[in-house]
Amino acid sequence: MKELTAGQITRDAMLILEGMHYFVWRNNNLAVPGRKFTGLKGVSDITGFDKRTGKAVYCEVKTKNDKVSEYQRNFMIRAKTAGCIVLIAYDDDGQTNLKTWE
DSSP, rough: OOOOHHHHHHHHHHHHHHHTEEEEEEEOOOOOOTOOSSTTOOSEEEEEEEEETTOOOEEEEEOOTTOOOOHHHHHHHHHHHOEEEEEEEEETTTTTEEEEEO
């Protein structure tokens, strides 16, 4: 079975999250050549909130070969500690699946 790309996982995860009553968007956080990086290192790939409660949701996208970086781990710890919903979207044998980050 062909592995899903990060783009496919992101697209699928956003649809799943929208079906779960979240308002979400892709959070681009890349350095631009020739400019100083001013973003937040480690911020999740998908950001949003629960439309019913207003609670923030963060979702990190990982392909089969990706690992959570130290910056990402630190961000997720801070978000979870603050009471946010923190998820991982991943390739589960050719299908996108979500799990709560522990």
